[in-house]
Amino acid sequence: MAVTRTFSIIKPDATKRNLTGAVTAKLEEAGLRVVASKRIHMSREQAEGFYAVHKERPFFGELVEFMMSEPVVVQVLEGEDAVKRNRDVMGATNPADADEGTIRKEFALSIGENSVHGSDSEENAAIEIAFFFNDDEIVG
Ligand code: ADP
Ligand code: MG
Numbered sequence: 248m249a250v251t252r253t254f255s256i257i258k259p260d261a262t263k264r265n266l267t268g269a270v271t272a273k274l275e276e277a278g279l280r281v282v283a284s285k286r287i288h289m290s291r292e293q294a295e296g297f298y299a300v301h302k303e304r305p306f307f308g309e310l311v312e313f314m315m316s317e318p319v320v321v322q323v324l325e326g327e328d329a330v331k332r333n334r335d336v337m338g339a340t341n342p343a344d345a346d347e348g349t350i351r352k353e354f355a356l357s358i359g360e361n362s363v364h365g366s367d368s369e370e371n372a373a374i375e376i377a378f379f380f381n382d383d384e385i386v387g
Pocket of ligand 1: 301358360367
């Protein structure tokens, strides 16, 4: 399996509770390496653009407001089969369904305020990384 990259966000519910380090530790324990990281406060334009794929979903407005509500930490993660590795350690979208040991089981508050984002495919990882990072900000 090749070393690949994925895109992660530590969401507002986690930064608000000072869990940036705790979430990052779970990612690192899962074999992922943080090769880019920055703390930002998303604009409405960024939040709506990033989640444009969900714009017809009933929770879109709530999701955009949530992502703008507090700072987030956007990251590029590298590792063997990084997209799947990250999705595995994140756990299910709804923390009630997440496996023991996953980030969402341990930290998420609800299906909306669920502590982390992770790309769902290598194709989307490349798009999402480029949405927030220039090449010279990623140091592997
Ligand atoms: P995932 O983040 O696991 O890939 P989705 O891509 O389906 O999940 O949804 C994107 C984000 O939208 C979720 O992480 C969550 O923050 C929010 N979301 C999803 N479903 C709901 C819901 N039913 N109600 C409120 N927010 C939701
Ligand atoms: Mg998703």
